[in-house]
Structure formats: C-alpha cells, structure tokens
Amino acid sequence: GAxxxxxxxxxxxxxxxxxxxxxxxxxxxxxxMFWYRQFPKKSLMLMATSNEGxxxxxxxxxxxxxxxxxxxSLTLSTLTVTSAHPEDSSFYICSASGPLNQPxxxxxxxxxxIL
Amino acid sequence: xxxxxxxxxxMFIQEGEDVSMNCTSSSIFNxxxxxxxxxxxxxxxxxxxxxxxxxTSNGRLTAQFGxxxxxxxxxxxASIPSDVGIYFCAGYSGAGSYQLTFGKGTKLSVIP
Numbered sequence: 001g002a003x004x005x006x007x008x009x010x011x012x013x014x015x016x017x018x019x020x021x022x023x024x025x026x027x028x029x030x031x032x033m034f035w036y037r038q039f040p041k042k043s044l045m046l047m048a049t050s051n052e053g054x055x056x057x058x059x060x061x062x063x064x065x066x067x068x069x070x071x072x073s074l075t076l077s078t079l080t081v082t083s084a085h086p087e088d089s090s091f092y093i094c095s096a097s098g099p100l101n102q103p104x105x106x107x108x109x110x111x112x113x114i115l
Numbered sequence: 116x117x118x119x120x121x122x123x124x125x126m127f128i129q130e131g132e133d134v135s136m137n138c139t140s141s142s143i144f145n146x147x148x149x150x151x152x153x154x155x156x157x158x159x160x161x162x163x164x165x166x167x168x169x170x171t172s173n174g175r176l177t178a179q180f181g182x183x184x185x186x187x188x189x190x191x192x193a194s195i196p197s198d199v200g201i202y203f204c205a206g207y208s209g210a211g212s213y214q215l216t217f218g219k220g221t222k223l224s225v226i227p
Contacts, residue, residue: 103146
C-alpha cells in the first residue's frame with residue numbers, strides 16, 4: 001500500500017523554538033497533502049490543505065503565520081511551527097492523497113512537546 | 116459543516132467475538148473509508164468503499180457502503196487482541212471533494 005513518511009516522530013524543545021516537520025509520500029505522487037492536529041482521545045482536526053506549488057489553504061482558526069506550510073514538490077510537504085509555546089504541544093499528523101476522492105494515506109505522526 | 120455520527124463510542128469485547136460499528140450522515144457521501152489508529156501512530160487505511168451497496172472485505176474485516184449513501188458499517192469477525200485500537204470512519208461528501216470528514220472514532224478493547 002501507499003507509504004507516507006513523517007519525520008521526526010517526537011520533538012521536545014523549549015518555548016520559543018521553531019520546529020519543522022516533514023511529510024513525504026514515498027511511492028506515489030501526492031496531488032494534495034494535509035496537516036492535522038489531534039488532541040488526546042479526539043478525532044483528527046484538519047489544519048490546512050496544500051497542493052504542490054501553491055499556497056496552503058488554512059482552516060478557520062488556524063494561524064497562517066504560526067503554522068507555515070511549504071509544499072515544494074509532489075512528494076514533500078513541511079509544517080513549521082514557529083515560536084512554539086506550550087499550548088502548541090500536540091500530535092501532528094500529515095496525510096497525502098492522489099487524485100480527487102482517493103483515500104488519504106497518513107504518516108505516523110509527530111508528538112510535539114514544548115517545555 | 117459535515118458531520119459523521121459514529122457509534123458506538125467504545126466497546127469492550129471478549130476475544131473471539133464479532134464486532135460491529137457504524138457511521139451515519141445527514142448528507143450523501145460518495146466515498147467511505149475506514150481507518151484504524153494505534154496509540155502514538157497515524158491512522159492506517161483498512162477499507163475503501165466507492166459505490167452505494169458495495170460490500171468489501173479485508174481479511175476478518177468487512178465494510179459496506181449503505182444504499183442510501185448516508186451510512187456505512189464495519190464488521191470485525193473473530194476478534195483478536197491486536198484488533199485493539201481506535202477505528203475511524205471517514206468520507207468524501209461530494210464530487211470533486213478533497214477534504215475528508217471524520218467520525219469521532221470507536222475505541223475497541225479486546226479482553227483475552
């Protein structure tokens with residue numbers, strides 16, 4: 001099946017640090033990549049959608065300047081949490097999909113802990 | 116916005132028992148997906164359904180796309196301890212749709 005690699009799997013850093021998370025589709029070209037945030041015991045909350053070569057579309061309430069998304073190629077998208085604070089601590093998951101209505105395939109997530 | 120009602124919220128079953136969970140929507144979906152998420156990992160796709168009435172199996176898992184296109188169920192037969200996890204239904208609601216709508220998940224616990 002389709003493989004999506006997300007790195008790093010865990011980050012612990014001090015408040016004020018910027019953190020970059022990478023998401024790669026390893027065996028297919030991802031038309032669209034998605035970034036989710038998941039709180040404990042909750043479902044996935046979509047943060048933003050990105051298409052290769054264009055600006056990401058952010059969901060309501062998600063700060064564009066806080067969560068920078070770059071989708072430079074059909075196989076790589078990055079999420080940078082800028083000047084992270086403890087309230088940004090969460091489980092961040094990326095996914096990638098091919099053409100419309102195809103299933104999204106998820107990375108293994110990144111556990112971000114801001115001290 | 117779109118909502119999927121997934122039930123039950125949690126289940127405790129004995130190893131070897133069959134399990135059934137379902138999702139319903141007030142609006143039509145044209146694709147239904149079922150994912151499983153283990154703690155600390157991303158969701159893994161179990162079954163994808165594309166046509167109303169479609170019944171698809173993946174090992175001990177069987178899922179169906181409801182005729183009305185507003186519901187789907189997932190059955191797990193002869194449960195085993197590694198079936199433990201959270202199961203999410205998800206779907207695309209319209210032609211050209213690219214954003215998934217997720218259910219709130221069903222937490223499955225299997226008692227050996």
